Amino acid sequence: MRKSHPIIKALALFTVWFLYLPLLGVAVCSVNTAKGGWVWKGFTLDWYFKLLDNEWILNSAWNTLELAVVSTAIATLLGTILAIGISRFPWGRKTNSFLNTMLNIPVVIPDIIMAGSLVVVFGILREVSSIFDMGMIDMIIGHVTFQIAFVALVVRSRLALIGQDVEEAGRDLFASNWYLMRKVMLPLMMPGIVAGAMLAFTLSLDDFVLSFFLSGPDSQTLPLFIYAAVRRGVTPEIHALSTLVVLITVILVVGAERFSKKEIA
Amino acid sequence: MKNKNILWRGELTTEGSLLRKGLAFLSGGISWLMIFLVLPGLLFIGVSFATRGDHGELIWKFTVENYQRLAGYSLFGWTPDYLLILWRSVEVAFVTTLVSVILAYPLSFFIASRPAKSRYVWLTLIIVPFWTNMVIRTYAWFYLLSPELPLAKLATALGMIPPDTPLYPNAIAVYLGMVSVFLPFVVLPLYSSVERLDWALVEAAQDLYSSKIRVFMQAILPQTAPGLSVGIILTFVPAMGTFVVPDLLGGSKYMLVGNLIQQQFGSSRDWPFGAAVSLGLMVLTMISLQIYNRKGKEIEVL
Numbered sequence: 001m002r003k004s005h006p007i008i009k010a011l012a013l014f015t016v017w018f019l020y021l022p023l024l025g026v027a028v029c030s031v032n033t034a035k036g037g038w039v040w041k042g043f044t045l046d047w048y049f050k051l052l053d054n055e056w057i058l059n060s061a062w063n064t065l066e067l068a069v070v071s072t073a074i075a076t077l078l079g080t081i082l083a084i085g086i087s088r089f090p091w092g093r094k095t096n097s098f099l100n101t102m103l104n105i106p107v108v109i110p111d112i113i114m115a116g117s118l119v120v121v122f123g124i125l126r127e128v129s130s131i132f133d134m135g136m137i138d139m140i141i142g143h144v145t146f147q148i149a150f151v152a153l154v155v156r157s158r159l160a161l162i163g164q165d166v167e168e169a170g171r172d173l174f175a176s177n178w179y180l181m182r183k184v185m186l187p188l189m190m191p192g193i194v195a196g197a198m199l200a201f202t203l204s205l206d207d208f209v210l211s212f213f214l215s216g217p218d219s220q221t222l223p224l225f226i227y228a229a230v231r232r233g234v235t236p237e238i239h240a241l242s243t244l245v246v247l248i249t250v251i252l253v254v255g256a257e258r259f260s261k262k263e264i265a
Numbered sequence: 266m267k268n269k270n271i272l273w274r275g276e277l278t279t280e281g282s283l284l285r286k287g288l289a290f291l292s293g294g295i296s297w298l299m300i301f302l303v304l305p306g307l308l309f310i311g312v313s314f315a316t317r318g319d320h321g322e323l324i325w326k327f328t329v330e331n332y333q334r335l336a337g338y339s340l341f342g343w344t345p346d347y348l349l350i351l352w353r354s355v356e357v358a359f360v361t362t363l364v365s366v367i368l369a370y371p372l373s374f375f376i377a378s379r380p381a382k383s384r385y386v387w388l389t390l391i392i393v394p395f396w397t398n399m400v401i402r403t404y405a406w407f408y409l410l411s412p413e414l415p416l417a418k419l420a421t422a423l424g425m426i427p428p429d430t431p432l433y434p435n436a437i438a439v440y441l442g443m444v445s446v447f448l449p450f451v452v453l454p455l456y457s458s459v460e461r462l463d464w465a466l467v468e469a470a471q472d473l474y475s476s477k478i479r480v481f482m483q484a485i486l487p488q489t490a491p492g493l494s495v496g497i498i499l500t501f502v503p504a505m506g507t508f509v510v511p512d513l514l515g516g517s518k519y520m521l522v523g524n525l526i527q528q529q530f531g532s533s534r535d536w537p538f539g540a541a542v543s544l545g546l547m548v549l550t551m552i553s554l555q556i557y558n559r560k561g562k563e564i565e566v567l
Contacts, residue, residue, distance in 0.1 A: 004371075004378040012375030015368045016387075019394050019445055022405030029408060038411045078294045085290025089283060090273065099291070102298050108498070110506030110550065112526050113543045117305035119530050120312050120540065123323075145301045148294055164274050171275030208400050208509055213530060223400045230404040230513065242401040249397045253389060 023246055030239035047240035057225065057241060064221040067136065067211070068204040071143035076197040078144070079151025080189070086152070087159040106149040115213035118142050122214070135216030142210040147203060151196035158192025191260075198256050313540035321534030331541035347525070347542075354522040355549060357511075358504035361443040362451070365500055366493065368444070369451040373459040373489075388456070395449035403442050403513045407431070410438055434516030442510040447503070451496035458492025497557065505550050522546050 004012075025038075030048070034041040051057055086099050106114070118138070125132040132138060166188065170180045208223045215224055222245060229238045268279050313331055316324040335351075337343045376387045394402060410416055410432035417432040432438060462485070470484040486493075508523030515521070522542060529539025 004375050008371040008374055011368070011371035015372045015448070016390060018368075019391075019448060022402065022409050022445065023394070023397070025408030026401070026405045038408055038413050078297055081290055082294030085287055085292075085294070088274070089287030089290070091287070099295075102295065102303075106298070106302060108502060110502060110546065112506045112508060112523050113309075113547060114302070114305075116526060116530055116536075116539055116543050117309040118301070120309060120323075120536055121301070121305040123536070124308075141301055145298065148297060152294060168275035202396055206396060206398055208398065213527075223398050226398075226404070227400045227509070227513075230400070230407075234404065234407055242405070245401060246393075246397055250393050253392050253396055257385075257389065257392075 026239045027243045027246075029236060030243045032236065035236065047236040048244070050237055051240055051244070054237070056220075057222075057237075060220045060222045060225040063136070063219055064205065064223075067139055067143060067219075067221060068201050071140045071147060071204050072197055072201045074140070075144045075147030075151050075200045076193060079148045079196060079200075080155050080193050082148065083152040083155035083159060087156050103149045103152055106146040107153070111146070111207070111209045112213075114146065115142065115210045118145075118210070119213050133216060134214060134219075136219040138214040138216075139211050139219060139221075142214050143204045143207060146210075147200035150199050150203060151193075154196035154199060155189060155192045158189055158195075161192075162188050195260065198252075198259075202252060202256075309540050310544065312537055313544050315537045317535045317537050321536075323536060331538045332545075334538060335541050335545055350520055350525055351522055351545060351549060353519075354505055354546070355553065357439065357443060357521060358501050358553075360440065361447055361504045362497055362500045364440075364444050365448045365451040366455075366497065368448060369455050369496065372452055373456040376456055377459045377462070391449050391452050391456075394445075395453060399446055399509050400513075402446055403510050406438060406442050406445070406514060407433065410441075433514050434518050436515065436519050438514035439511050439519050439521075442514040443504060443507070446507075446510055447500045450499040450503075451493075454492040454495035454499065455489060456492070458489040462488050498554065501553065501557075502550055505553070506546055522549075 028040070029038065031043055031045060032040055033044045033046075086096075086103075091099070118141070122132045122134070122138050162185075166184055167180065170184045175184065206223075208227065211221050211224055212227070215221070220228075222241070226238060226242060226245075229235065268281060270277060270279055271283070272278075273283055312323065314327050314329065316326045316328050316330070318324045333339075335347050337345050337348055372391075376384055376391075379387055408414075412418075412421075412429045412431050417426065417430070420426045420432050420437075421428050421430075426432060426435075466488065467480060467484045470480045475483065506523050506526075508521065508527050511519055511521040511524055512527070515524075522545070526539055526542050526546065529535045529542065
């Protein structure tokens with residue numbers, strides 16, 4: 001450990017403040033009795049209680065959760081199987097580079113381009129079936145498309161860590177395919193699968209652009225709700241809602257770190 | 266030779282059966298990505314050469330009009346409006362990345378110099394905004410830029426804005442918002458490099474009386490280059506296409522390419538032009554990364 005120069009320390013602290021000051025401002029306003037404006041008038045928790053009466057907000061919260069849970073479940077299943085397919089078979093150089101590209105596109109492509117191209121595809125598919133009307137199904141498909149790649153990348157690195165010795169040992173002891181999968185590989189892969197699923201879940205909660213492009217009248221999520229409300233003009237209720245979302249993020253981040261620490265130990 | 270027995274990971278099998286099994290595992294995920302990522306991408310390229318009908322519908326008539334429009338040509342002659350928006354997006358993404366890197370270095374070194382236990386707390390402080398929704402982090406600036414607070418008062422005193430107006434929407438607000446949104450994307454990868462820094466090399470440079478700049482350029486920069494590269498790409502690429510920040514903090518006064526694309530898929534409903542702008546963004550991003558790759562190598566040689 002080395003001591004850092006006072007100037008470095010000052011700059012670092014300034015930067016952390018720079019990240020948090022806006023969020024703290026919102027948190028302060030969420031417990032301020034003033035209905036509009038930014039002047040402090042007194043402490044209240046009313047805005048938080050009002051959230052519970054707002055059907056729109058409860059609905060959006062439910063949609064956000066539904067979207068995240070369903071898309072994460074699909075993406076985790078497909079991504080895990082894909083990762084096994086990529087790492088456990090002797091693919092040639094060309095196939096490998098093709099597979100790598102497929103996994104990297106969703107990670108590096110600007111999300112607005114992905115969203116735009118899906119709008120066009122669903123627009124065309126809509127003429128075949130009304131399933132593809134703007135709404136939850138389109139949003140789930142969009143989220144799964146970028147989540148698969150992240151899950152597969154995380155699980156693949158876990159598989160690389162496991163290596164092939166355990167598998168060979170299992171075969172030598174006459175384990176059947178199914179037994180080997182269930183009793184040896186899956187438990188070893190579990191930390192990777194859970195980490196991938198958590199990443200996918202957070203990415204879904206965090207997404208704004210894809211949902212914004214693909215949502216329909218009944219599938220509004222919390223980020224979309226906050227965005228629409230902010231454009232009409234900020235209210236203390238929105239501050240309360242945003243502060244809650246930030247607090248949930250803190251809980252998720254700390255929880256995820258606890259989990260990964262336990263796995264390493 | 267497909268039926269020859271081989272031993273693969275302790276299992277006696279044939280090449281054919283191994284191949285079939287492997288393809289079965291790949292099929293689900295790869296078909297999904299093909300159907301919802303690759304094909305839409307190809308279709309998108311096609312759409313950018315199509316025509317918009319009177320009610321926003323797609324007409325499959327080949328034209329390069331969308332690209333001409335992006336380049337500024339229209340019935341009424343040439344205007345640089347769209348090109349200006351593209352250029353501004355590159356500029357904003359570049360400055361955002363640069364400022365983020367400048368702020369990220371001291372922060373990473375500071376965190377790495379903390380005792381192990383509090384290091385975890387400091388890192389969490391960076392990870393939380395990283396995962397906090399961008400919409401919230403952007404509109405949170407409304408508070409700091411409101412007329413009652415010092416920043417707007419200072420701008421009023423300097424004559425930049427009329428009294429009692431907030432310090433948004435304008436370019437300054439976009440830059441502030443962009444840097445605060447993207448900063449964690451640089452700090453986290455950079456920190457992972459700084460943490461593993463070999464200080465012996467830095468000390469050796471100092472012992473040999475290198476200037477501070479040379480110590481940084483030759484002992485610190487090459488060692489932290491892997492993390493820095495990841496951070497730069499993670500910031501620059503999404504910053505080029507972002508639309509939440511310019512939309513809320515820049516408004517119509519400071520439009521970026523993300524807003525232009527969003528307009529085409531939203532209110533204007535002009536998919537062909539939207540697709541053309543998106544591909545323009547894609548090309549610009551790739552050119553920038555290419556330049557970065559080349560310059561990046563030059564720095565290593567230095």
